[in-house]
Amino acid sequence: MAKQKTTVGTIDNEVLAFTAGRDVELDHALIEVDCIGTAAHVTMLSRMPVDPALITDAERAQVIEGLVEIIGLARKGSFPIELADQDVHLAVERTLTTKLGDLGKKIHTCRSRNDQVAVDLRLYAKEQLLGALEEAVGLVAALVEFGKRHESVPMVGRTHMQPGMPSSVGLWATAHAESLLDDCYLLLGAYDVNDQCPLGSAASYGVPLPIDRQLTSDLLGFSRPTHNVLYANNGRGKMESVVLAAMSQVMLTLSRLAQDFMLFTMPEFDYFKLPSEFCTGSSIMPQKQNPDVCELVRAKASRVKAAELGVYDLIKGSPTGYNRDLQEAKELFMEGIATTRACLRILAPMVSATGVNEQKLVDGFSPDVFATDRALELVGEGMPFRDAYHYVKENLHELEKIDPREAIQLKTHLGAPLGLDWEYFAARAEAVAESVQEERASFRQAVSELLGIEYPIA
Ligand code: ARG
Numbered sequence: 001m002a003k004q005k006t007t008v009g010t011i012d013n014e015v016l017a018f019t020a021g022r023d024v025e026l027d028h029a030l031i032e033v034d035c036i037g038t039a040a041h042v043t044m045l046s047r048m049p050v051d052p053a054l055i056t057d058a059e060r061a062q063v064i065e066g067l068v069e070i071i072g073l074a075r076k077g078s079f080p081i082e083l084a085d086q087d088v089h090l091a092v093e094r095t096l097t098t099k100l101g102d103l104g105k106k107i108h109t110c111r112s113r114n115d116q117v118a119v120d121l122r123l124y125a126k127e128q129l130l131g132a133l134e135e136a137v138g139l140v141a142a143l144v145e146f147g148k149r150h151e152s153v154p155m156v157g158r159t160h161m162q163p164g165m166p167s168s169v170g171l172w173a174t175a176h177a178e179s180l181l182d183d184c185y186l187l188l189g190a191y192d193v194n195d196q197c198p199l200g201s202a203a204s205y206g207v208p209l210p211i212d213r214q215l216t217s218d219l220l221g222f223s224r225p226t227h228n229v230l231y232a233n234n235g236r237g238k239m240e241s242v243v244l245a246a247m248s249q250v251m252l253t254l255s256r257l258a259q260d261f262m263l264f265t266m267p268e269f270d271y272f273k274l275p276s277e278f279c280t281g282s283s284i285m286p287q288k289q290n291p292d293v294c295e296l297v298r299a300k301a302s303r304v305k306a307a308e309l310g311v312y313d314l315i316k317g318s319p320t321g322y323n324r325d326l327q328e329a330k331e332l333f334m335e336g337i338a339t340t341r342a343c344l345r346i347l348a349p350m351v352s353a354t355g356v357n358e359q360k361l362v363d364g365f366s367p368d369v370f371a372t373d374r375a376l377e378l379v380g381e382g383m384p385f386r387d388a389y390h391y392v393k394e395n396l397h398e399l400e401k402i403d404p405r406e407a408i409q410l411k412t413h414l415g416a417p418l419g420l421d422w423e424y425f426a427a428r429a430e431a432v433a434e435s436v437q438e439e440r441a442s443f444r445q446a447v448s449e450l451l452g453i454e455y456p457i458a
Pocket of ligand 1: 087
């Protein structure tokens with residue numbers, strides 16, 4: 001059988017390909033964070049209170065120069081990860097060893113690929129979560145702007161999909177916006193859980209040398225190190241599952257929004273018109289303008305949930321400590337995040353460009369939609385509610401079609417169609433945007449200091 005020599009032993013070719021799996025491709029997304037993690041680790045090694053030094057300050061500078069070079073290559077898409085490397089971690093070590101000789105062989109001191117990949121994924125998750133939060137705020141802004149623009153456009157409010165009470169387009173749009181703002185809490189919660197540095201936990205059990213895990217964590221701009229070194233490794237898979245759970249809540253919101261669009265743009269409703277550039281045609285029916293974007297968002301919600309459940313299932317019976325099973329979570333994790341972010345990005349401009357057919361929305365009102373309002377009018381005149389309810393129920397034929405614009409003018413209490421607090425939505429979105437900016441700025445500053453260059457590299 002053909003064998004291949006790797007940095008960590010000679011392996012059968014088939015076994016090598018089987019065990020590396022998709023890492024050789026997927027790890028391209030981790031090259032930059034792997035280099036940043038290594039820069040922090042080597043910096044910490046260079047400051048250890050041991051004599052002789054494990055790595056001198058001059059050596060640290062040389063390693064960092066090599067890492068910056070690799071980051072540059074990665075940005076151009078020209079840093080190769082070979083099958084013999086197995087993954088990004090050994091590709092970086094091989095490259096540094098080719099360039100720096102014995103010094104390259106020192107970088108893995110007091111570290112394992114287990115804590116290395118754990119820190120890579122956490123740095124990756126940080127950036128992805130910030131991106132997703134930013135995109136979520138973009139969609140919230142589009143929905144709120146749409147709602148404000150059509151604040152007093154009446155819309156039949158439905159329960160059981162049947163006509164219920166007078167409502168407005170503003171109420172409909174901002175319901176989805178508020179849902180997404182709650183999802184931002186979950187994304188920020190996931191961010192906080194993720195914001196702990198596992199580096200230095202090594203293979204799961206620490207090392208017999210006085211490493212400084214707090215320093216490594218600080219150098220990387222994490223809020224804190226994970227504490228227990230075994231949990232640092234058990235946290236892999238759990239962290240991905242927490243992040244995907246938040247992403248899947250985002251998709252739950254988006255899927256319902258997409259479903260509403262599909263319903264209300266049906267010609268039988270004709271309340272909204274999707275921008276034609278967001279619809280696709282048919283290869284046989286010349287007239288077709290299909291809401292494929294919405295259908296795909298609905299379908300992708302299932303895929304993100306499947307990714308979340310996939311990770312959960314992979315780790316729920318996984319024994320303590322590193323197990324190679326964890327590698328299988330990587331693809332689900334990356335795909336789930338990328339899918340969610342793509343949906344957030346495609347919907348924002350679609351919402352902004354969606355047309356509203358006020359006439360159709362008004363025509364949708366039949367007199368019975370005012371039944372509850374009428375009962376409450378009688379209550380206002382002194383009748384007990386249940387009596388008013390029965391009176392209206394028995395005299396539905398007496399109900400008149402009122403101008404729904406007038407009906408919603410009366411609904412001014414907190415959160416009602418004309419009681420929507422635009423400041424409330426703006427303030428919540430702004431708070432999220434500010435957190436993103438602060439987190440991003442502090443990460444960039446930490447990495448710039450670590451690498452001694454302006455980061456991110458232009
Ligand atoms: N590619 C591996 C993963 O994603 C890196 C860690 C390998 N560790 C090991 N003990 N084989 O899990």
